[in-house]
Every structure is written in structure tokens, then in C-alpha cells.
Amino acid sequence: MANDDHGFSTEQVHGGFVPDAGHGARIPAIHMSSGFLFDDFDQARDRFAGTEDGYTYTRLGNPTNADVERRVALLERGVEAILVGSGQAAATIAFLGLLQAGDHVLAARSIYEGTKGLLVQNLGRLGIEVNFVADQRDLDEWARLVRPNTKAFFAETIPNPKNDVLDITGVADTAHRAGVPLIVDNTLATPYLVRPVEHGADIVIHSASKFLSGHGAGLGGVVVDGGTFDWSASPERWQHLTSPERSLGGESYVERYGNRAFVVFARDVVASRIGPTPSPFNAFLIRQGIETLSLRVERHSANALAVAQWLEAQPEVTSVDHAGLASSPFHDLAQRYLPRGAGSVFAFTLAGGEAAAHTFIDSVQLFSRMTHLGDVRSLILHPATTTHAGKTAAERADQGIDDGLIRLSVGIEDVADLLRDLERGFAALRSGIDGESLEARGVSDAERASLEHSVPGTHVISEEL
Numbered sequence: 001m002a003n004d005d006h007g008f009s010t011e012q013v014h015g016g017f018v019p020d021a022g023h024g025a026r027i028p029a030i031h032m033s034s035g036f037l038f039d040d041f042d043q044a045r046d047r048f049a050g051t052e053d054g055y056t057y058t059r060l061g062n063p064t065n066a067d068v069e070r071r072v073a074l075l076e077r078g079v080e081a082i083l084v085g086s087g088q089a090a091a092t093i094a095f096l097g098l099l100q101a102g103d104h105v106l107a108a109r110s111i112y113e114g115t116k117g118l119l120v121q122n123l124g125r126l127g128i129e130v131n132f133v134a135d136q137r138d139l140d141e142w143a144r145l146v147r148p149n150t151k152a153f154f155a156e157t158i159p160n161p162k163n164d165v166l167d168i169t170g171v172a173d174t175a176h177r178a179g180v181p182l183i184v185d186n187t188l189a190t191p192y193l194v195r196p197v198e199h200g201a202d203i204v205i206h207s208a209s210k211f212l213s214g215h216g217a218g219l220g221g222v223v224v225d226g227g228t229f230d231w232s233a234s235p236e237r238w239q240h241l242t243s244p245e246r247s248l249g250g251e252s253y254v255e256r257y258g259n260r261a262f263v264v265f266a267r268d269v270v271a272s273r274i275g276p277t278p279s280p281f282n283a284f285l286i287r288q289g290i291e292t293l294s295l296r297v298e299r300h301s302a303n304a305l306a307v308a309q310w311l312e313a314q315p316e317v318t319s320v321d322h323a324g325l326a327s328s329p330f331h332d333l334a335q336r337y338l339p340r341g342a343g344s345v346f347a348f349t350l351a352g353g354e355a356a357a358h359t360f361i362d363s364v365q366l367f368s369r370m371t372h373l374g375d376v377r378s379l380i381l382h383p384a385t386t387t388h389a390g391k392t393a394a395e396r397a398d399q400g401i402d403d404g405l406i407r408l409s410v411g412i413e414d415v416a417d418l419l420r421d422l423e424r425g426f427a428a429l430r431s432g433i434d435g436e437s438l439e440a441r442g443v444s445d446a447e448r449a450s451l452e453h454s455v456p457g458t459h460v461i462s463e464e465l
């Protein structure tokens with residue numbers, strides 16, 4: 001699928017494009033159709049038998065969704081991709097495409113809290129075990145925690161909020177020595193900053209709700225099969241891919257589909273049954289986003305580094321977790337894997353703990369107080385009382401989530417405006433205004449309600465955000 005003659009920005013605009021035979025539309029249509037007509041009796045039979053290519057029902061495939069799948073597979077240098085309704089759905093499909101009761105997953109502790117919950121609470125109840133690697137840089141720890149029933153390693157290229165860049169090749173090599181694939185969540189790096197498959201990862205997932213879309217107008221997720229893992233090397237470990245299948249005329253998925261065996265199984269057996277089908281309208285929105293990915297991520301990364309450098313110079317800031325800074329323990333990994341930038345999601349810690357974070361976050365005006373990432377708009381959040389509120393104080397301390405830590409997802413605005421906005425936060429700290437004296441600042445009841453996230457009728461489970 002890869003066309004090495006074209007650069008990233010050309011591929012993000014043209015990759016995987018199939019001209020509209022009917023009308024010549026330059027932008028592929030949004031095929032909002034649950035099902036697709038069969039010309040006649042024989043065609044229905046052949047489509048069901050899989051002996052004739054073509055669409056039948058949108059849960060099994062849709063041309064608009066397929067358009068995004070081709071483009072992301074190309075950008076990630078995979079053999080095929082599956083578009084689903086959210087990032088959580090992508091993780092679910094990837095795990096269920098590999099694992100069954102009795103299997104074990106080894107995951108970095110730095111992963112998204114929602115994925116952690118999925119592994120522990122959902123897959124755990126299905127008999128799938130998980131262990132977390134505390135220091136993902138420690139390849140010996142990964143190797144030490146491998147068990148006979150380990151079937152996958154899982155990590156993120158750029159975890160949030162600490163921007164602790166993954167040693168993709170080191171962890172992939174360790175996984176491969178254990179005979180298992182490495183699944184990587186590349187949401188916060190995007191293929192513009194790094195293509196995990198080129199560094200040894202076997203399966204890549206995305207929350208397309210974040211940078212791939214960029215507009216923040218809809219959710220989506222992608223599973224990409226790098227086509228690199230050799231399932232036939234230990235066929236007894238991957239029996240669902242290597243044993244004879246009646247639906248394939250007695251062949252196995254590996255025999256029929258070769259290096260696409262995993263993604264075909266994950267699409268035809270897992271995703272099509274569980275059904276996290278995205279709306280073609282959302283697929284269209286995601287594709288519109290992807291066409292400007294490189295431009296946005298370049299700006300996001302440059303802005304974030306400038307903000308990180310500026311924050312590092314503020315006296316109230318005790319640390320800035322951004323791998324683009326020389327002070328970061330992940331700086332060498334960022335230089336190795338992320339020469340185009342370390343992304344835009346990072347954290348900084350205020351000396352004054354939660355009270356300082358409270359004042360700071362309530363003082364900014366341009367940054368949106370929001371739990372979302374990779375939006376063109378800059379976003380700000382206090383993990384200790386939101387995404388990580390379900391953890392004990394000791395667990396948070398263990399993960400470096402200090403009460404004064406603030407997460408930023410830096411947008412594409414003019415960086416001078418962003419700095420001026422953050423300066424409002426520091427000005428409030430310096431003038432001693434705290435969260436309790438909102439009255440004194442003339443804050444209205446309505447504004448206070450929104451500041452305190454107490455909008456009636458909304459209820460959130462912190463782990464899932």
C-alpha cells in the first residue's frame with residue numbers, strides 16, 4: 001500500500017483515494033446507508049460467500065469508513081486498518097483479536113486510564129490477566145514480568161500526562177524474544193511524529209477522536225495491523241489464526257490471509273460481531289481532519305515546546321514533563337524517536353499543590369477546561385481531581401501525579417496568546433487569589449457552575465476520561 005514516492009503531507013491528502021465512478025466527486029461521498037443493494041440472487045449469495053467483493057451491510061464494511069481505513073493504514077505503514085467508533089473500541093478489538101480467557105497482557109503503567117480500566121475491569125472479568133510495568137524504560141522489568149501465558153505487550157508512544165516517550169524498539173525486541181507482539185497506542189504521536197511499525201511494533205491503535213481528527217467534533221478509533229508478526233512461528237499460541245476454519249473452507253486465517261491474518265480476524269470475527277461501527281459521517285469528519293494532520297501536529301509540537309520552555313522559567317513551577325526539554329529523563333528517547341517534536345500533551349507542576357492548580361485553572365480564559373486531547377484548541381485539566389481521581393494518593397504519587405500537576409494539550413493558536421493566557425494563571429497565584437475567593441472576583445453563579453464542572457445532568461466516571 002505504501003507509496004514511497006510521496007511524502008507524508010502528500011499521502012495524508014491523496015493516499016488511498018478511489019475516484020467516484022458515478023459522479024466524479026473530488027471529495028468521496030458520505031455513504032449513510034445501512035445496507036447495500038444486491039443486483040440479483042447470485043450476487044447476494046456470492047457476497048455472503050466472500051467470493052465476490054462488495055459491500056453488504058455497514059457493520060461489516062462501508063465505503064466511507066474504508067476510505068479512512070486505507071489512508072490510516074498507508075500513513076502508519078500497516079497492511080490494513082479497521083475504523084471503529086472510538087479509541088476504546090479500537091483497544092477492545094485489538095485485545096479481543098488476540099486474547100482469550102487464561103491469557104496475560106503486559107502493559108506499561110503509563111497508559112491511558114480508560115485502557116487500564118478496560119484491561120483490569122472488563123477483560124479481567126473475562127479471565128484475561130494483566131500486569132503493569134512500573135518503569136517502561138526498564139527492559140529487564142518487561143522481561144521479568146513475562147509469563148508462559150503472556151500473549152501481548154501494550155504501551156503508548158507518548159503517554160499522558162507525563163510525556164514519557166516509549167523506547168519502541170527496546171520494548172518490541174523484548175516482546176519478540178518472549179514470542180509475542182507489541183501493540184502500541186500511537187494516539188498522541190500520530191504517524192506524523194513516529195510510525196511505530198517502522199521501529200518494531202506489530203499492531204498500532206489510535207483514538208481518532210484526538211489528533212487524527214483535530215477538530216474535536218467526533219469520536220473514532222483505528223486498529224492498524226503492521227503485518228509484521230509471524231503467527232505461524234508458534235501456531236499453538238495463536239490457534240484462532242492458525243487452525244482450520246470451516247468458514248474458510250478448512251484453511252486457517254494465516255493460510256488464507258498471510259500477514260493480514262490478524263486484521264482480517266479482528267474485522268470479520270471480532271469487530272463485525274461486537275459492532276463498534278462508526279457512523280460514516282464521523283468517518284468523513286476524521287478524513288477531513290487527517291488531510292491537515294502534518295500541518296497541525298507540526299504547529300502543536302512547536303507551540304507545546306515553546307510553552308514548556310516558558311513554563312520551566314516560572315518560579316512557581318517545580319517541574320515540566322516535556323520530552324523536548326533537555327531536563328526530561330526521556331529527552332534521549334524523544335531525540336531518537338520523535339525528531340519532528342514530542343507532541344503537544346504534557347504536564348507541569350505548581351509548587352502550591354491543589355490550591356494553586358485550582359486558582360491557576362480557574363484564571364485562564366483561552367485554554368478550555370476540558371478532558372480531551374489533540375484538539376486545535378488548547379486544553380487544560382487537573383488530573384489528580386479528574387482523570388486520576390479514582391486512584392489513591394499513594395497510587396498517584398507513584399505515577400508522578402502530584403496534586404499541583406496540570407495537564408495541557410497545546411493547540412494551534414498563536415503561541416504569544418497562549419503564554420499571555422497562562423500568565424493570567426501566574427498573576428492570580430502571585431496576587432494570592434485562590435479558588436475560595438471567586439466571589440471577590442465577581443464570578444457569576446453560572447460561571448462558577450461551569451468552573452466547578454457541576455453542570456446538572458452530567459455524570460462522569462473519572463477513569464474513563
Ligand SMILES: *Cc1c(COP(=O)(O)O)cnc(C)c1O
Binds near residue numbers: 114188220373
Ligand atoms: C482518548 C484516548 C483513548 C480513548 O479514546 P476514545 O476515542 O476517547 O475512546 C485511548 N488512548 C489514548 C492515548 C487516548 O488519548
